Amino acid sequence: MSMDAQANLVLDQLAPLLRGAKRLVVLTGAGISAESGLATFRDAMTGLWANFRAEELATPEAFEQNPKLVWDWYVWRRKLAQAAKPNGAHFALVELERLVPQLTIVTQNVDGLHQRAGSAGVIELHGSLSRFKCSTDNEPVDAKDFGDSPDGMPPRCPRCHAFVRPDIVWFGEMLPPSALQTAFQVTKKCDLFFSIGTSGVVEPAASLPRRAIEYGASVMINNLDVDTASEPPLYSLQGKAGTILPELLRRAWPRL
Incomplete structure (x- = not known):
């Protein structure tokens, strides 16, 4: 070398x-x-996500205002991570x-x-892209306990039916x-x-x-x-x- x-x-x-x-x-x-x-966190804003700033999607407020948008972004990021070696x-x-x-x-x-x-x-x-938790009580939710929602919205917590979110530390948390x-x-x-x-x-x-x-x-x-x-x-x-x-x-x- x-x-x-x-x-x-x-x-x-x-x-x-x-x-x-x-x-x-x-x-x-x-x-x-x-x-x-x-790609690094901010450099990953390409393709469908080029018009967004990472900071605009990685917040509890963004998830509350548009849960489907934030969920879709993390589905995309999770697929990239799973494909990487x-x-x-x-x-x-x-x-x-x-x-x-x-x-x-x-x-x-x-x-x-x-x-x-x-x-x-x-x-x-x-946190981790491969883990999930309830958006209300922050308790873990196993991926096997939910499937894809027919309307494309985030899945629901099997305990309280609040939206499931990625177990990621967002801005402000x-x-x-x-x-x-x-x-x-x-x-x-x-x-x-x-x-x-x-x-x-x-x-x-x-x-x-x-x-x-x-x-x-x-x-x-x-x-x-x-x-x-x-x-x-x-x-x-x-x-x-x-x-x-x-x-x-x-x-x-x-x-x-």
């Missing part, structure tokens, strides 16, 4: 840190799924679960690609308290933290790498918008995770 001198330096510095890590936390964002062909970055993280005593993935993604690659115990901060608390807890205890494919501007997830450094961990930032640099305990690598992560594993465990 061809790497420039600075990237080689950073990878060589990270390799022993990864090999010696006892508790690794990996925060992932849209960038890791983009390598599987999934995990990439090399996802599979590298699965391999890391075998090599690191404790690895926790905290994802902002809702596509389920980590789980389909084989990762276990993924913390989903923003709180993140799942248990997921967020667990993310903070594992970050506090980790000795190495990876932030992959995320802009680092959406709170509260954006605070996790900063917290990790405050608690004494080393942090690697990997996305297309950073400059490759080494300022321990912060290491930055510009590039695609599907290339960077497998190479980092190869350097950390060259005999595998």
Whole structure:
């Protein structure tokens, strides 16, 4: 694999840190799924949805005003996610679960690609396209309990007959308290933290790498918008995770 001198330096510095890590936390964002062909949240507004802004559809108010429109958008997004396949970055993280005593993935993604690659115990901060809940009481609704509505409207909750909605955190809603608390807890205890494919501007997830450094961990930032640099305990690598992560594993465990 061809790497420039600075990237080689950073990878060589990270390799022993990864090999010696006892508790690794990996925060992932849209960038890791983009390598599987999934457009980022706002870039996905194409085709039938080109006249809409994502923020106009991903709100409780939008669902209340036009439930069919919002439901149709999520049906479309779910089909795209189901058609996508995990990439090399996802599979590298699965391999890391075998090599690191404790690895926790905290994802902002809702596509389920980590789980389909084989990762276990993924913390989903923003929900999942594959889960549903009642729009009234927020209790889970199993997809097998409803079918397609003949009028194209969202299905109804089998308990109270309110509309079923995607189990996604919309604008103006709180993140799942248990997921967020667990993310903070594992970050506090980790000795190495990876932030992959995320802009680092959406709170509260954006605070996790900063917290990790405050608690004494080393942090690697990997996305297309950073400059490759080494300022321990912060290491930055510009590039695609599907290339960077497998190479980092190869350097950390060259005999595998």
